[in-house]
Amino acid sequence: MLRIISALLLAATTATATADDGPPLVSNPPERHIVVPGDTLWGISGKFLQQPWRWPEIWRLNKEQVANPHRIYPGDVVVLDLSQGSPQLKLAKPLTPARLQPQVYSEPVRSSIPSIPTNVIEPFISRPLIVEAGDLDKAPRILAAEESRVLIGAGDLAFVKGMQHDDIEKWQIFRPGKPLKDPENGQVIAHEAFFLGDARLIQGGDPAVVKVVRAKEEITRGDRLVPTPPQTIITYAPHRPDSEIAARVMSIYGGLNEAAAGSVVSLNRGSRDGLEIGHVLALFRKRNAADHDQDGRRTSTALPEQRYALVFVFRVFERVAYALVMESSRPVIVGDAARNP
Template identity: 45%
Template structure:
């Protein structure tokens, strides 16, 4: 949560620090409210969506007003945002007064209810920030392996004690459990293999290092089996994370969706067939497009113009693939839909 809080400070202060603009320049919504009070559960993307047609254009606003930012502050539930008409256009700013945040008596003293709001739904992407997700071929086959439990059970889960082989003692006591997943292929380049997905199964804590080490399963999200492999816990830093459009043309494709569903909607995770080798970076906002082919009245195939059906925000990048959160969708998104610079 710390990194997302830092992001919140940068973005929201940028967005509402005495900003003036016209509706035509940035694209104000027609139904913008005169004032809005931040409530628990809000995100900066969601609040910006109440005022801007394209909330990802925050960086443009921030760049135009960089000199106005003096004392960045966090945005909390109860803060009030107001919109004013000035000779230069409409102006968004933080009101000096605070609104009343109504909480249930049972949670009135809960600290979590008054945390600074995040940029996007933090719970949606946090599980993906410290998992390998994509690995090179054969890497898991060389990783420490779960040998089993003392009672020789087949299926293992949270709370079980397990034994691990080939475990080094110099990489910490918290390890994640993975199983080989499917190969990720690039449909635009003869289905060349971009990498292999690692299926996250859970987390273990090492209680004793030895030739055969002992561990306790602290979390399981799927069944853990003999032969599953361990990788050390890692952490991806996104302190410089800022939603923005790429400054170069991007034409990529959705090649997979987390959870294996057929239709993709808002707040779902997708895999793209481009990564850092293609200059994709965390924070890139990409438009999702659907290609529609029909037959004319004469029965001839006709390719219609691509139709924009959503927005995706890249939050983690590997060499040849990246992961994005679907932020908006006007219809069901599908694997093989295109993503482009908006």
């Protein structure tokens, strides 16, 4: 298999390079790294670069490649080459050529290394999440369960009213969730759909019959079904937005009050504002300190804004985007600003 990554890993900067020249190397970078399952491009780059999200700049990807970066695989060896004067990252070549012998080759399918951890964001890639007000009201709904059950679980049959697509086999089950309010003005700009499970069409008609193949939560009458969308693999490389983005953290997925590295947050900006998959944004917090003047009256003083986290945008809707917190020095809270890094 042709190792297409060789065209990707190009010139890196020196350890003393300035921000204008590109991201500097870390102190005492390793000579090589053997790629293992579970690695990410962000993580591998962090072994060599002080700012790992900027690896597309170091490896000089053009705009088309940023939208669909080359891949590397477990077993590949990334080496730091200093022989050309400026550091380069490249794949190590085999020490000796393989001996050619007549034989039948069987090469297993290898999973490429993703840009960021996919185990956290996979559920958010394959599920709609955001719906306009009233959209789920038009979707097929569960009318009843077999044997008059109230709750439906994995392996149970359910009768569905309003299903007009007998040619679609795989469905997802949702329940209308909470409204998402813009922290800047309190306006409801979208609704989250609460994912309940997966179902498979057994028999068409009205009502139709489906079998619940997976139940993440308890399913009951009135819950809605939407066709399962094709899964999209996130291969976009991290990069700065082309235009200035001024967003705010709108919610923390799961109803939590605070988020940390590895958490998913929603932002009050989307595709219409210029956000796209792969954008990296920095989080900032601005707060006030209580004080008293000479007369003892309570006052409030604005403190300098502090940058404390980076997020990777991995799913974008028209007015809302979801981002994964990649690194953070303090808890993320609703209302914090998200802007170009």
